[in-house]
Amino acid sequence: MIPTLLGVSIIVFLMLQIVPGDPVNSLLPPDATEEDRQRIKQELGLDKSLIGQYFSWLGNTLQGDFGRSIIKRLEVTDLLFDALSNTFILAFGAAIFAFLLSLIIGVYSAYHPKSWIASLGNIIGLTGVSIPNFWAALILIGIFSVMLGWLPSTGMKGVGGGGIGDTVMHLIMPAIAVGMTTLGVMTRMIRSSVVDLLQKDFIITLQAKGASSFIILMHVLKNCTPTILTVAGLQVGYLIGGSVLVETVFSWPGVGQLIYQGISQRDFPIIQSGVLVISILFVIINLVVDILHAVVDPRIREA
Amino acid sequence: MITENTEHYSTTPTTILKRKVKKEESTSQKIIREFCKKRTAFVSLIILLIIFSSCLLAPVIAQYDPLEGDIKDRLLVVGSEGHILGTDEQGRDMLTRILYGGRLSLLAGIAPVLVAGLIGSFLGIVAGYFGGIINTIIMRTLDIFYAFPAILLAIGISAALGQGINNIIIAISIVFIPPVARIAESAVKGVREEEFIEAAKSSGANNFSIIRYHIIMNVFSRLFVYCTTQISISLVLASGLSFLGLGVSPPNPEWGIMLNNLKQQIFINPLLTIIPGLFIFITALAINLVSDGLRDALEIKE
Numbered sequence: 001m002i003p004t005l006l007g008v009s010i011i012v013f014l015m016l017q018i019v020p021g022d023p024v025n026s027l028l029p030p031d032a033t034e035e036d037r038q039r040i041k042q043e044l045g046l047d048k049s050l051i052g053q054y055f056s057w058l059g060n061t062l063q064g065d066f067g068r069s070i071i072k073r074l075e076v077t078d079l080l081f082d083a084l085s086n087t088f089i090l091a092f093g094a095a096i097f098a099f100l101l102s103l104i105i106g107v108y109s110a111y112h113p114k115s116w117i118a119s120l121g122n123i124i125g126l127t128g129v130s131i132p133n134f135w136a137a138l139i140l141i142g143i144f145s146v147m148l149g150w151l152p153s154t155g156m157k158g159v160g161g162g163g164i165g166d167t168v169m170h171l172i173m174p175a176i177a178v179g180m181t182t183l184g185v186m187t188r189m190i191r192s193s194v195v196d197l198l199q200k201d202f203i204i205t206l207q208a209k210g211a212s213s214f215i216i217l218m219h220v221l222k223n224c225t226p227t228i229l230t231v232a233g234l235q236v237g238y239l240i241g242g243s244v245l246v247e248t249v250f251s252w253p254g255v256g257q258l259i260y261q262g263i264s265q266r267d268f269p270i271i272q273s274g275v276l277v278i279s280i281l282f283v284i285i286n287l288v289v290d291i292l293h294a295v296v297d298p299r300i301r302e303a
Numbered sequence: 304m305i306t307e308n309t310e311h312y313s314t315t316p317t318t319i320l321k322r323k324v325k326k327e328e329s330t331s332q333k334i335i336r337e338f339c340k341k342r343t344a345f346v347s348l349i350i351l352l353i354i355f356s357s358c359l360l361a362p363v364i365a366q367y368d369p370l371e372g373d374i375k376d377r378l379l380v381v382g383s384e385g386h387i388l389g390t391d392e393q394g395r396d397m398l399t400r401i402l403y404g405g406r407l408s409l410l411a412g413i414a415p416v417l418v419a420g421l422i423g424s425f426l427g428i429v430a431g432y433f434g435g436i437i438n439t440i441i442m443r444t445l446d447i448f449y450a451f452p453a454i455l456l457a458i459g460i461s462a463a464l465g466q467g468i469n470n471i472i473i474a475i476s477i478v479f480i481p482p483v484a485r486i487a488e489s490a491v492k493g494v495r496e497e498e499f500i501e502a503a504k505s506s507g508a509n510n511f512s513i514i515r516y517h518i519i520m521n522v523f524s525r526l527f528v529y530c531t532t533q534i535s536i537s538l539v540l541a542s543g544l545s546f547l548g549l550g551v552s553p554p555n556p557e558w559g560i561m562l563n564n565l566k567q568q569i570f571i572n573p574l575l576t577i578i579p580g581l582f583i584f585i586t587a588l589a590i591n592l593v594s595d596g597l598r599d600a601l602e603i604k605e
Contacts, residue, residue, distance in 0.1 A: 004446070004447060004450050005450075007444075007446075007447030007450065008447060008450045008451065010447075011447065011448075011451075011456075012459065015459050015460060015462075015463040016463065018460075018463045018464060019463045019464075019465075126588065126591065126592075127584075127588065129535070129536075129591060130535055130539070130584060130587035130588040130590075130591050131539075131584055131587075132539045132542055132543060132546075132580060132583050132584065132587075134543060134546050134562070134580075135562060135577065135580030135581075135583065135584060138562070138566055138569060138576060138577055138580065139577055139580075141569055142569055142573035142574075142576065142577065146569060146570055146573050147573070153569075237451075237452035237453075238452060238453075238454075240452055240455075241452030241453060241454035241455050242454065244454060244455065244458065244547075245454070245543050245546060245547065248546075248547065249566060259458060259462075259547075260547055260548075262462070263458075263462050263547055263548055263549060264548055268462070268463070271458070271459060271462045271463075272459065272463075274455075275451070275455050275456070275458065275459040278452065278455055279450055279451045279452070279455065279456075282450060282451070282452055283450045
């Protein structure tokens with residue numbers, strides 16, 4: 001995990017290096033002397049070698065210092081952590097929506113391949129992977145805010161503001177938009193793995209023994225958990241990544257919104273730190289998934 | 304007496320010849336026949352061809368200027384006279400802008416897959432064929448890219464490179480190289496131990512010609528189908544980056560940025576607002592269906 005995180009930090013650091021233009025020039029008035037240039041360079045640490053710059057940047061980052069936003073003149077760390085908690089709420093809501101619904105639809109359509117739910121599962125599996133989630137967000141706003149007036153399209157106040165009821169109302173549409181792709185991928189995957197399992201010998205033995213359908217379902221679920229976990233772990237990354245785009249549609253005050261503002265104002269420290277923090281979280285989440293794997297699957301534990 | 308039923312068992316040279324002639328069909332013909340049997344895949348292919356050709360022929364088909372609009376005619380509804388798909392927030396004809404914009408959107412969907420397909424296959428084939436330390440270096444380096452959620456890596460790179468469709472293409476290409484390389488590597492590993500490779504080696508073929516004549520031939524169809532599925536992802540990803548303002552600069556049309564410009568109008572003219580996204584969605588869906596059909600026709604298991 002440590003080599004991966006170091007690799008991530010190197011790539012994010014290199015991203016800053018390919019930004020066109022000299023950052024010193026943008027901070028200096030046109031009539032600045034060469035002395036001023038050197039002084040600013042020294043202040044920013046740009047007089048060191050590339051490797052030296054990397055290590056001082058890494059040192060600062062490890063201490064939680066992400067530098068200052070160029071435009072907002074604020075510590076990036078403060079901006080980032082407020083936004084991060086809001087993004088988490090969104091990704092969490094999307095995960096609940098996608099995981100639960102895909103489990104229900106996936107298992108049900110494996111049991112009843114001719115039912116209308118199975119056809120719905122087919123459609124979800126197909127559209128989910130093709131639909132741009134920021135477009136799905138706009139359609140949801142069009143239906144539930146503009147035409148029906150049931151749900152608010154913007155105005156999420158962030159953690160602590162507005163209370164739980166208000167947050168949930170704001171959460172419904174963004175969570176569906178973000179979770180849509182995951183829902184499609186997981187529904188397809190769960191259905192096919194349950195279909196495979198139902199043909200296994202041990203299930204037929206259970207049926208022959210006269211086990212109730214509930215007990216058989218429990219056996220099926222227990223056996224497809226490792227597969228579901230693997231895919232779900234990867235999907236968490238898509239959920240957080242997807243929220244970046246959807247947040248801009250709903251003015252959701254998360255990391256995505258921050259990155260979007262960073263892009264339009266060419267405020268690179270914000271973009272860079274946003275990408276770095278979310279990627280580190282993604283690595284940690286995948287580590288947790290690996291550990292969970294060993295917990296639920298004795299075959300992995302013993303290997 | 305020989306009846307028709309016993310014809311199977313007859314081994315006269317003429318019957319064998321007849322049977323062979325009947326079954327003679329090249330692989331590509333078989334693939335095309337299998338593909339056309341699947342109605343959804345075939346219809347999707349036709350829809351794709353229509354979208355592609357009308358975007359290519361945009362200057363011929365479109366009756367308006369994509370950049371100039373009449374401010375008096377802004378936000379006309381879908382189905383207005385003279386403007387089938389309405390007009391945007393500056394009174395420019397939507398159909399015209401969709402057609403012109405599609406050129407860039409489709410380019411940004413296809414080009415990264417081509418670039419990543421070439422570079423990724425090269426890296427994966429080299430890593431899989433030579434194995435050992437070369438494999439470790441290439442594959443472990445590429446593994447680092449899996450630590451990023453794809454969209455964030457693309458945003459980071461293309462934001463660093465600056466606004467522009469070219470930079471979006473570069474960013475998405477980088478995102479797609481690791482998965483292509485992984486598929487190529489595992490496919491090559493499967494082929495490497497086959498007896499015909501050993502035979503080629505013992506007959507004195509060098510690495511280059513083994514890779515060229517045996518390895519590539521055997522992994523190509525798998526890589527090709529994988530790459531076609533990536534086109535739809537690339538299209539959606541590229542339009543997402545463009546939606547964030549990383550693509551073309553206004554007033555140039557492109558599906559992603561058009562959607563962003565129109566998103567404020569959702570309360571005034573909802574139907575109009577969703578049109579650019581509808582084209583992204585239909586194109587991506589059609590590409591997915593075509594590649595599903597291709598996979599079935601080529602009999603490739605996931």
